[in-house]
Amino acid sequence: MANDSQADRSIADQSMAHEKSTTPSLAGCPVTRIGITGLSGAGKSTLITAIINHLENARRGALSEQSGLARIRHGRWHREIERAFDYDHALTALTGQPPSWPESTRDWSIARLTLDYDRRWYSLRPRRRCLELFDYPGEWLLDLSLLDWSFAEYSAHWRDWLARSPRREIAPRLLEDLKAIDPAEPVDPERLAALANRWSMMLADSRLPPHRLSRNLPGRWLMPGEGFDPDAMPFLPLPGVMAESPDDYPEGSWGEVCQRHFTYYRDRIARPFFESHFGRLDAQVILVDLLGALRSGRAALADMRAALESILEPFRYRDGHWLGNLFARRIRRVAIVATQIDHLLPADQARLTRLLDSYLFELTQQLAGKDIELRLFAVSAVTAAQPREDARGRPMLVGTEKSSRQKIAFTPPTIPEQMPHDLDLAIDDLPTLAPPAGLDRARAFPGRRVDALLDFVIGES
Numbered sequence: 001m002a003n004d005s006q007a008d009r010s011i012a013d014q015s016m017a018h019e020k021s022t023t024p025s026l027a028g029c030p031v032t033r034i035g036i037t038g039l040s041g042a043g044k045s046t047l048i049t050a051i052i053n054h055l056e057n058a059r060r061g062a063l064s065e066q067s068g069l070a071r072i073r074h075g076r077w078h079r080e081i082e083r084a085f086d087y088d089h090a091l092t093a094l095t096g097q098p099p100s101w102p103e104s105t106r107d108w109s110i111a112r113l114t115l116d117y118d119r120r121w122y123s124l125r126p127r128r129r130c131l132e133l134f135d136y137p138g139e140w141l142l143d144l145s146l147l148d149w150s151f152a153e154y155s156a157h158w159r160d161w162l163a164r165s166p167r168r169e170i171a172p173r174l175l176e177d178l179k180a181i182d183p184a185e186p187v188d189p190e191r192l193a194a195l196a197n198r199w200s201m202m203l204a205d206s207r208l209p210p211h212r213l214s215r216n217l218p219g220r221w222l223m224p225g226e227g228f229d230p231d232a233m234p235f236l237p238l239p240g241v242m243a244e245s246p247d248d249y250p251e252g253s254w255g256e257v258c259q260r261h262f263t264y265y266r267d268r269i270a271r272p273f274f275e276s277h278f279g280r281l282d283a284q285v286i287l288v289d290l291l292g293a294l295r296s297g298r299a300a301l302a303d304m305r306a307a308l309e310s311i312l313e314p315f316r317y318r319d320g321h322w323l324g325n326l327f328a329r330r331i332r333r334v335a336i337v338a339t340q341i342d343h344l345l346p347a348d349q350a351r352l353t354r355l356l357d358s359y360l361f362e363l364t365q366q367l368a369g370k371d372i373e374l375r376l377f378a379v380s381a382v383t384a385a386q387p388r389e390d391a392r393g394r395p396m397l398v399g400t401e402k403s404s405r406q407k408i409a410f411t412p413p414t415i416p417e418q419m420p421h422d423l424d425l426a427i428d429d430l431p432t433l434a435p436p437a438g439l440d441r442a443r444a445f446p447g448r449r450v451d452a453l454l455d456f457v458i459g460e461s
Ligand SMILES: Nc1nc2c(ncn2[C@@H]2O[C@H](COP(=O)(O)OP(=O)(O)OP(=O)(O)O)[C@@H](O)[C@H]2O)c(=O)[nH]1
Pocket: 038, 039, 040, 041, 042, 043, 044, 045, 046, 047, 101, 102, 103, 104, 105, 106, 137, 339, 340, 341, 342, 343, 379, 380, 381, 382, 383, 384, 385, 432, 433
């Protein structure tokens, strides 16, 4: 396993609030928890489905190429826990006729498996291990960056982001309208609601093509999850706010109300999520839609990299900082994973891994020598396109287009090996594919590097 201490932690001694009384007893089964996150549509549900499918097919050799996983004899998924990842639904979709992708998910869930291992030569007992894959929206992970900010800092960051392209064009006049607010004036609830509405639209537009930006804070404005209503306590960044304390603004003023709502969001909504879930993870997998960002170009690439840097910043904190303490205690391995690479020819899939390396070079440098291991992967959870040659012998891909369900052949863009230092790189658009026909739960789904990723997060040395 990833480290010895993981083996000592058992479900029995970590009471899980989300467990039902019907949960089969897993007492004594050491548990490893892996967080799997990524912005909406990054491919979390499909990857988790593929991981479970690979583990279920371990005895048929699905993991045999990875030496760290070779002793896994059998993996069994548990449906009978509360908030269980809906593997049944994902299988129904992927193996249906015609096949479809799993539906979009809006909240967190847990896929729990028990893994049976071959005995070691010196032991009489077979070994059993429990694996939990914690699927949660990447939008929430982005809130990590604001946990450490005051309202004034939050406002200052947004003032800078809104002043620059492409956000300046996505939300024309929004910055000017926010600047025009005097934080000491009494708040006008109708104007606050109208601006909050424009704020939500700006975030939603920023996330979508053609922009595909990543830093769309606060994360729960886009992905509220259960029990959170962004309209109940709206707040906006106020470029005019400089003071650190809400006491500096009269009660009921713009400054006091927005600051109070921001503080509530930060301390009562965002922070408890990290304290109750994130602090229990042994490894974290962050999925990124690198191909999507490449299609949008420089601004999307820059924003995605800045988002990853701020997410991983706590790992660079020294002891003593509360965020540093929270993470340093457990998470030892972090994988940043470019997904859906089956949209590329095999040679370009390999180049994409090197491109990712070049793109995130500074980040990996910053974390080198720290107490975590960061590794980069490019995977396809379920390969939906097959390489072929056209009549003139040129390589191309064939697959089924998602909405029309027509067979298509396409020549994917060529991927360079290096990321230009100024991130000035863009590739042509790619088709959206349907899953391949003929997927069967009893065989490992076709994919690329799913087993290598799993080996990194749970493999034995
Ligand atoms: N070709 C291909 N497409 C994929 C793959 N994985 C995901 N996709 C595409 O990406 C879409 C989103 O995948 P999901 O697995 O639902 O992504 P998610 O991160 O769980 O998305 P949310 O639940 O909306 O947050 C799918 O509907 C597919 O169109 C893959 O391995 N290959």
